[in-house]
Amino acid sequence: MTHWSGARTFIAAATVAFGLLYLGGAIHAAAALAAYGFLLIVVLARAAIAGETRPVRVAGASGEKRATPLGSGPSLTILDRLPDPLIVLDGAGRVLLRNSAAEPLVVKQAVGKHVATVLRNAPLISCIESVLKGGPACSVEYTLPVPIERHFNAFVTPIETESAGPGPRKNFLVLVLLHDLTEAKRVESMRVDFVANASHELKTPLASLSGFIDTLSGHAKDDPEAREKFLGIMSDQAQRMRRLIDDLLSLSRIELREHVLPDQLVSLQGVVEDVMDALTPIARDSGVELVASAPATLPPVRGERDELAQIIQNLVDNALRYAQSGKRIEIGLSRETKGSRDVVRLTVRDFGPGIAREHIPRLTERFYRVDAATSRARGGTGLGLAIVKHIVNRHQGTLSIESEIGKGTTFLVQIPVAESGQGAPAGPSEEADDATAQNDASASVQAAQ
Ligand SMILES: Nc1ncnc2c1ncn2[C@@H]1O[C@H](COP(=O)(O)OP(=O)(O)OP(=O)(O)O)[C@@H](O)[C@H]1O
Ligand SMILES: [Mg+2]
Known part of the structure; x- marks a missing residue:
């Protein structure tokens, strides 16, 4: 390995050695000078071929100091900060360095080993080998099955450098640049x-x-x-x-519009009352008791009235469709302080058959249905809860589902209370401004058979 610092040491040692020999009278002055000049030319020529080859810290790789023909400082830092995994091989196919993004794929101990023992994917290795043999750049898509399935596109390209790297082909490197395709x-x-x-x-x-x-x-x-x-x-x-x-x-x-915060002040009691008016006759025809309860006053939330009505309507509609057997649906409103923020809690509870645990995380996926035939027979399209989830997201709220087989299901939506000075009243029918007064006494909004 040739370092500029090594060259300097060598020149210094040679100077001292020839100086001592001359002073000791072992060689003639002219012969000593000629021999010293020749050695000096050889060392400087090798340093010029090697270019800037100071020892550098390979950030994110082994962490040890090692010589690299890629230079030091900014160039390595840039490679290390790239968001995509990058591996550099020497002309013999050994891992010379890898950046931080490649850490999960190429372990620290892999530096110095042949790439075939590190990246165990046949199409990728044959692409690398063809580049090592002097072939053109190539790219391969490949899948890592474990621990979590991930998909990559690997771009492999040869690089001729002016500086000398280690290995038999000193002026030749191979770059393996990986792009994670998993999310796409x-x-x-x-x-x-x-x-x-x-x-x-x-x-x-x-x-x-x-x-x-x-x-x-x-x-x-x-x-x-x-x-x-x-x-x-x-x-x-x-x-x-x-x-x-x-x-x-x-x-x-x-x-x-999910990223656009709604700007109305909405009283959820008013919305629940409207939904009750619309759905009570349908519940009555199905023999279901629809009951709502809420504090006499609740602070308004910052929201969009029609979308908030859609949440309640979809949840009650589901309870009427799939939990009719429970004969009762309860809509509840309350206020709660969660850490530093106040929220209004909306619950829709039924006493129907319940939903098996494995289905719950998937219910808000589009078209996901526990039983597609039953849903279709009852006029369902499998989009209702996906719509609810997106509306809740837009309102910066949360949705959770609790269910017990044979006992029923509770959907809980929490929407942050509007901070004072936020938003405009939702419309002339809204009593949102009045609703800011606090009173924890519970009162029934409406109860119907
Ligand atoms: N209260 C409930 N009790 C039992 N199962 C439910 C309840 N609510 C929803 N589900 C199940 O969740 C599935 C998804 O509900 P979602 O509202 O997204 O779709 P849908 O009701 O089938 O159709 P849509 O609402 O689009 O008309 C339903 O098909 C049903 O299987
Ligand atoms: Mg539905």
Whole structure:
């Protein structure tokens, strides 16, 4: 290994040695000077070929001081800070250094070892080997199955350097630059699933509609009774398609505005009252008691009234659809202090069959249903809770679900209380300004059979 510092030491030692020999009278002055000059030329020439090859700290790699032909200081720091993993190999295929981002893939002890023992992926190794043999740059996509499946694109390129690296091919390095594709692949697979699910949900009623159109224009043409029946089914299917399209549009509208904080002051009591008015007759027809309770006054939240109504409506609608057997649905409002922030808690509780634990984390995924057939039969599209989640996110709130098989389910939404001076009243019907007064006495908003 040639270092400038080594050259200086060598020159100093040679000077001293020749000086001593000359002083001791062992050699003639002219011969001593000639020999010394020759040695000096050799050392300087090697230093010039090697370029700047001072010992440097390979940040993020072994942490030890080692010579590298990449230079020192800023150039290495830049490589080390790159967000993508980078591995540098010498001309013999040994790991010379790797940056911090490569730490999870290439252990510290790998520095100095042959790359084939470090990156155990056949297509990647054959790409590296072809570059080591003088081939052009190549790139490979590969998957690391453990510990968590990750996908990478590896770009392998040869580099001719002016400085001399270690190994037999001193002026040749190989760069292996990895790009993590895991997140992009996940998003792509979600997009594909979404399109597949949405088209499947639309295709089913569409197939039914075109089937009935054929029947009505064929053998049922002159059968008024069958016509009446089929038209009823067709109307249901058309409604289902409309509902699905409305839900999809609603979801994409909410997603588009998810980062925009709502700016109205909304009293959740008022919203609960409106939802109760709309759903009580439906609950009554299904033999379900719909009950709401709330403190006489609650502070307003900063929100968008229609979206907050959509949360309550979707949760009560689900309870009516899937937990009718429990015969009772409770809507609760209360105030709670969570650490440094005040929140309004909204709970929708039913006493139905409950939801098995393994389904709970997935309920807010689009089109996820515990039992797709039951949901479809009850007019569900599997988007309701996804919409709820996005509205809650937009309101900087939280959603949690607790359920016990055979006992029922509670959906809990917490929305931060509006700080004083925030937002504008939601509309003339809102008593939001009055609602800021505190009173913890509980009162029933409305109870209905
Ligand atoms: N209260 C509940 N009790 C039991 N299961 C429930 C309850 N609420 C939701 N679920 C389950 O969660 C699934 C997802 O609910 P979500 O509201 O997202 O969709 P959906 O009701 O099927 O359709 P949509 O609301 O879009 O019309 C439902 O299909 C149902 O299986
Ligand atoms: Mg629903």
